[in-house]
Amino acid sequence: xxxxTQTPRHLVMGMTNKKSLKCEQHLGHNAMYWYKQSxxxxxxxxxxxxxxxRVENNSVPSRFSxxxxxxxxxxxxxxxxxxxxxxxxxxxxxxxxxxEQFFGPGTRLTVL
Amino acid sequence: xQSVTQLDSQVPVFEEAPVxxxxxxxxxxxxxxxxxxxxxxxxxxxxxxxLSGSTLVKGINGFEAExxxxxxxxxxxxxxxxxxxxxxxxxxxxxxxxxGVKLIFGQGTELSVKx
Numbered sequence: 389x390x391x392x393t394q395t396p397r398h399l400v401m402g403m404t405n406k407k408s409l410k411c412e413q414h415l416g417h418n419a420m421y422w423y424k425q426s427x428x429x430x431x432x433x434x435x436x437x438x439x440x441x442r443v444e445n446n447s448v449p450s451r452f453s454x455x456x457x458x459x460x461x462x463x464x465x466x467x468x469x470x471x472x473x474x475x476x477x478x479x480x481x482x483x484x485x486x487x488e489q490f491f492g493p494g495t496r497l498t499v500l
Numbered sequence: 501x502q503s504v505t506q507l508d509s510q511v512p513v514f515e516e517a518p519v520x521x522x523x524x525x526x527x528x529x530x531x532x533x534x535x536x537x538x539x540x541x542x543x544x545x546x547x548x549x550x551l552s553g554s555t556l557v558k559g560i561n562g563f564e565a566e567x568x569x570x571x572x573x574x575x576x577x578x579x580x581x582x583x584x585x586x587x588x589x590x591x592x593x594x595x596x597x598x599x600g601v602k603l604i605f606g607q608g609t610e611l612s613v614k615x
Contacts, residue, residue, distance in 0.1 A: 444602075
């Protein structure tokens, strides 16, 4: 595998379910990111991890819980989501926070 | 704080015509600038980047962009577009001297190439 991978690619869940999104980067980068992309809206930065420490949390509801166990893996744990949380969730990584980010293909999440 | 404005939300163009997608950023001492492309149901792919040096930057798929410091712009151009260029394009900026800053993205421009 090369670049940034995300699993699953598609996820449908009910409002009471608990699920997790997984991201893995094979680029040796130090920073990882979660973004939310909703239809007709700008990219929303959710979380930033640098050297496995969370450095930013952009007022994201607590029903989204990130985890970064090492520099190559990033998870987004989901519980009791709302229909408005349906979106494309993108993971990215970069060598440093100010440099170009490399994106995964995204997970298309639908909350029923 | 840095901000990025993409002046056109949608740009329709005919195949083989030239195209320019506009991007302006708020002023700063120095910036890094990027253009990304997103095809339907995919992640963002880096098209090109400006870090320093020549103000004319060439990227993949025949795209190029020009950094204009006085106008705080970084417009993306292609002399002849193809149907396959239909996608969403994002401009992004970062300030390398602002600790902890990450990329700031514009709202995107939807390029639609018609036969």
